[in-house]
Amino acid sequence: MLALLAVLHVVSSIPTLGSLAKEVGGKRIETESLGKGYQDPHFVEPKPSLMLVLNRADLLLYVGLELEIGWLPPLVLGSRNPKIQPGELGNLDCSRAIPVLDVPTTKVDRSMGDIHPQGNPHYWLPPGNAKIIAREIAQRLGQLDPEGKAEYDRNLAAFEARVDAKAKEWEAAAAKLKRVKVVTYHKSWSYVTQWLGLEEIGYVEPKPGIPPDPQHLSRLISVMKQNGAKLLLMEDFYNKSVASLVAEKAGAKLLDLPTDVGATRQIKDWFTLVDTVVKAFAAAV
Numbered sequence: 070m071l072a073l074l075a076v077l078h079v080v081s082s083i084p085t086l087g088s089l090a091k092e093v094g095g096k097r098i099e100t101e102s103l104g105k106g107y108q109d110p111h112f113v114e115p116k117p118s119l120m121l122v123l124n125r126a127d128l129l130l131y132v133g134l135e136l137e138i139g140w141l142p143p144l145v146l147g148s149r150n151p152k153i154q155p156g157e158l159g160n161l162d163c164s165r166a167i168p169v170l171d172v173p174t175t176k177v178d179r180s181m182g183d184i185h186p187q188g189n190p191h192y193w194l195p196p197g198n199a200k201i202i203a204r205e206i207a208q209r210l211g212q213l214d215p216e217g218k219a220e221y222d223r224n225l226a227a228f229e230a231r232v233d234a235k236a237k238e239w240e241a242a243a244a245k246l247k248r249v250k251v252v253t254y255h256k257s258w259s260y261v262t263q264w265l266g267l268e269e270i271g272y273v274e275p276k277p278g279i280p281p282d283p284q285h286l287s288r289l290i291s292v293m294k295q296n297g298a299k300l301l302l303m304e305d306f307y308n309k310s311v312a313s314l315v316a317e318k319a320g321a322k323l324l325d326l327p328t329d330v331g332a333t334r335q336i337k338d339w340f341t342l343v344d345t346v347v348k349a350f351a352a353a354v
């Protein structure tokens with residue numbers, strides 16, 4: 070039914086961007102995601118079936134900052150869809166207006182193994198950034214579908230009001246996390262720790278994307294003990310055995326968290342995603 074009514078077919082690299090698009094697009098858009106919420110977004114398998122999905126897209130939404138560089142560009146090229154090629158209106162890099170964290174101060178490229186050479190691409194959880202992404206999407210939808218512009222603007226305003234109300238609740242629930250010292254598996258929690266006031270003191274990966282060696286882990290464990298690190302955060306798709314060993318030896322609690330819509334069946338949209346993360350934090354300390 071919706072498919073018949075929808076004006077635009079929006080395809081996102083990760084489900085959370087599709088969920089934010091749905092908040093502003095409502096019934097005028099239908100959404101589909103290339104990656105699944107339980108997958109590592111750096112490494113989605115570029116199956117030919119995904120080119121077919123992109124072939125019928127009016128708008129492609131992606132995280133940018135090289136998060137999807139290993140798999141998305143060949144799919145976009147192979148889609149034979151002129152509307153979503155770089156530089157076209159149907160191609161939206163959602164990082165455009167984000168205040169990017171962890172931008173390297175020295176020259177870094179992928180040959181050095183660091184997979185965040187343009188700064189940290191894991192920005193979609195904090196309410197402030199979700200509002201920025203939604204605003205960018207609403208503006209682009211209005212350009213692609215001028216008849217729907219008023220509706221997109223209304224939906225955006227309603228979304229922003231809901232986000233502001235939820236943000237107050239979440240910040241109150243997470244107040245006790247301020248200055249709690251944490252270690253994270255991948256350097257992907259910077260935006261969340263900045264939002265909630267947690268203090269990062271180390272990472273299981275020596276550099277983003279580089280697997281740990283035993284020397285790095287033993288140094289990390291002693292830093293955690295010295296500083297009284299309370300939590301070790303990891304995405305649910307990383308190696309849990311390494312993380313649980315580190316947490317156990319350092320006397321910290323391992324928090325295995327979702328970071329995308331669809332990570333579990335209950336996480337249906339951006340609100341339930343952030344709710345799940347904040348509740349897990351609050352319950353852990």
Ligand SMILES: [Zn+2]
Pocket residue numbers: 111184185190191255256257277
């Ligand atoms: Zn990353």
